[in-house]
Amino acid sequence: MNQHDRTMNLENLERVYTQYASVYDQTFGKAFDQSREAVVKGLALSPDETVLEVGVGTGMALPLYPRHCRIVGIDLSEGMLQKAGERIAGHGLEHVSLQRMDAGDMSFDDNTFDLVMAAYVVTAVPDYRKVVSEMIRVCRPGGRVVMLNHFSNGNKYIAAVEKMISPICQRMGFRTDLSLHHVLDGTALQVIKKEKMNPFRYWYLVECVNAKNGYAHS
Numbered sequence: 001m002n003q004h005d006r007t008m009n010l011e012n013l014e015r016v017y018t019q020y021a022s023v024y025d026q027t028f029g030k031a032f033d034q035s036r037e038a039v040v041k042g043l044a045l046s047p048d049e050t051v052l053e054v055g056v057g058t059g060m061a062l063p064l065y066p067r068h069c070r071i072v073g074i075d076l077s078e079g080m081l082q083k084a085g086e087r088i089a090g091h092g093l094e095h096v097s098l099q100r101m102d103a104g105d106m107s108f109d110d111n112t113f114d115l116v117m118a119a120y121v122v123t124a125v126p127d128y129r130k131v132v133s134e135m136i137r138v139c140r141p142g143g144r145v146v147m148l149n150h151f152s153n154g155n156k157y158i159a160a161v162e163k164m165i166s167p168i169c170q171r172m173g174f175r176t177d178l179s180l181h182h183v184l185d186g187t188a189l190q191v192i193k194k195e196k197m198n199p200f201r202y203w204y205l206v207e208c209v210n211a212k213n214g215y216a217h218s
C-alpha cells in the first residue's frame with residue numbers, strides 16, 4: 001500500500017473532513033469565497049437547469065445559485081453535510097437538496113443533470129478517475145462538467161515542489177500533484193473555458209462540454 005492509498009481512502013477522508021467541518025468556513029472555505037462566487041455567476045444558468053454539486057462540503061456555494069434551478073449537493077462527510085444542511089435552512093434554499101454519497105459511486109441514473117460542478121474536489125478524492133467518470137455519466141450529453149481546482153503546474157520547478165509536498169497535503173485531505181492533462185485524458189470532456197482564479201491565480205476554472213455518446217460540440 002503506498003502513501004496515497006494509506007491517506008486518501010474514503011474512511012480517512014470522511015474523518016478528516018468531518019473534523020474540519022466546524023472550522024472550514026472560516027479557514028479554507030473563506031479563502032475561496034471570491035472565486036466560488038465568480039464561477040457560479042459565470043455559469044449563466046438558464047431556468048430549470050438541474051445542477052449537481054459534487055463534494056458540496058459545507059455548502060458555501062449553495063446560496064449563489066439562482067433559485068430557478070434545482071440543485072443537488074452530495075458529499076461523503078456527515079459533518080460537512082450537517083453544516084450544509086444548516087446553511088440551506090438558514091437561507092431558505094428550497095430548491096436545494098443534499099445526499100450523502102461517494103462521488104466515485106453515485107446512485108443517480110445516467111444523464112440526470114444538465115451541469116455537474118466540482119469545486120476543490122478532484123484533488124480531494126481517493127480516485128479522481130472514478131469521480132470524473134461518474135460526473136460524466138450522470139451529466140447529459142451536451143451538458144457541462146465544471147471543475148474549480150488546483151492542477152499541477154507546467155513549470156518543472158514548481159511541479160517538483162508540488163510533488164514533494166503532496167504526501168503531506170494528502171494527510172490533510174488533498175493532493176497537489178495532479179495535472180489537468182491526467183484528469184481529462186481519455187474522457188469525453190471538451191474544454192470550452194479555462195481561466196486562472198484567485199487566490200494567487202493558482203487555481204483554475206475548467207468548464208467542459210460533455211461530448212459523450214457522439215455529442216458534437218460546435
Ligand SMILES: C[S@@+](CC[C@H](N)C(=O)[O-])C[C@H]1O[C@@H](n2cnc3c(N)ncnc32)[C@H](O)[C@@H]1O
Pocket residue numbers: 010013014017029036054055056057058059060061074075076077080101102103104118119120121124125126
Ligand atoms: C476541499 S472540500 C471542498 C468543499 C466545497 N466544494 C467548497 O467549495 O468549499 C472537498 C470536499 O469533498 C468531499 N469529498 C472527498 N471525497 C469525496 C467522495 N469520494 N465523495 C463525495 N465527497 C467527497 C469532502 O468531504 C469535502 O467536503
